[in-house]
Amino acid sequence: MPHPNYAIDEMISAKSIAARIEELAREIRTEFADTDKLVVVGLLRGSFVFIADLVRELDLAVEVDFLEASSYGDGMESTREVRILKDLRGQIEGRDVLIVEDIVDTGHTLAHVTKFLGSRKPARMKTIALLDKPARREVDFKASYIGFEIPDEFVVGYGIDFAQRNRNLPFIGKVRFIDES
Ligand SMILES: O=P(O)(O)OC[C@H]1O[C@H](OP(=O)(O)OP(=O)(O)O)[C@H](O)[C@@H]1O
Numbered sequence: 001m002p003h004p005n006y007a008i009d010e011m012i013s014a015k016s017i018a019a020r021i022e023e024l025a026r027e028i029r030t031e032f033a034d035t036d037k038l039v040v041v042g043l044l045r046g047s048f049v050f051i052a053d054l055v056r057e058l059d060l061a062v063e064v065d066f067l068e069a070s071s072y073g074d075g076m077e078s079t080r081e082v083r084i085l086k087d088l089r090g091q092i093e094g095r096d097v098l099i100v101e102d103i104v105d106t107g108h109t110l111a112h113v114t115k116f117l118g119s120r121k122p123a124r125m126k127t128i129a130l131l132d133k134p135a136r137r138e139v140d141f142k143a144s145y146i147g148f149e150i151p152d153e154f155v156v157g158y159g160i161d162f163a164q165r166n167r168n169l170p171f172i173g174k175v176r177f178i179d180e181s
């Protein structure tokens with residue numbers, strides 16, 4: 001079904017994102033300073049831009065792996081059923097793991113993924129989300145590190161899509177529907 005016309009209004013600039021990632025990387029470097037190799041797990045697809053920028057700011061030995069989880073399809077509402085579409089390539093038992101997510105909204109995705117990966121007995125498992133929308137939470141979940149807390153708006157850009165478009169915008173924008181009637 002075609003989507004109605006919409007515009008995208010900038011909410012967080014590329015410059016602000018880069019500055020915040022530098023701060024977060026400093027905190028993560030301190031927390032994992034004692035680790036010989038951190039496994040950084042990106043949740044596909046939305047985190048692909050964030051993880052690329054974050055790992056380049058982390059002056060640590062890292063292994064990068066990906067897990068694909070999906071619960072929104074092409075729509076704006078969570079199905080609340082998180083499907084694991086692609087598992088990790090590597091083992092995480094006894095390892096230090098940082099899960100990288102673009103946005104926490106209802107919380108279903110990260111609640112499910114942390115349970116799924118937690119059952120593999122990592123030594124330490126932390127989560128980082130670039131964006132957090134606490135007003136929309138349906139399950140109790142708080143990421144260990146958060147880039148920006150945002151209001152209840154549907155956002156796109158910097159990896160985040162609307163019906164698989166707009167992932168390549170360098171900033172975070174909010175979707176504004178245009179009434180053509
Ligand atoms: O907190 P929640 O309500 O679960 O929402 C957050 C999830 O929703 C989006 O994923 P989506 O299912 O759209 O897949 P994608 O990352 O491939 O775009 C986003 O990338 C998060 O993973």
Ligand SMILES: Nc1nc2[nH]cnc2c(=O)[nH]1
Binds near residue numbers: 103153154155156161
């Ligand atoms: N594109 C997009 N996907 C989401 N998934 C959960 N919240 C959002 C959001 O605000 N925008």
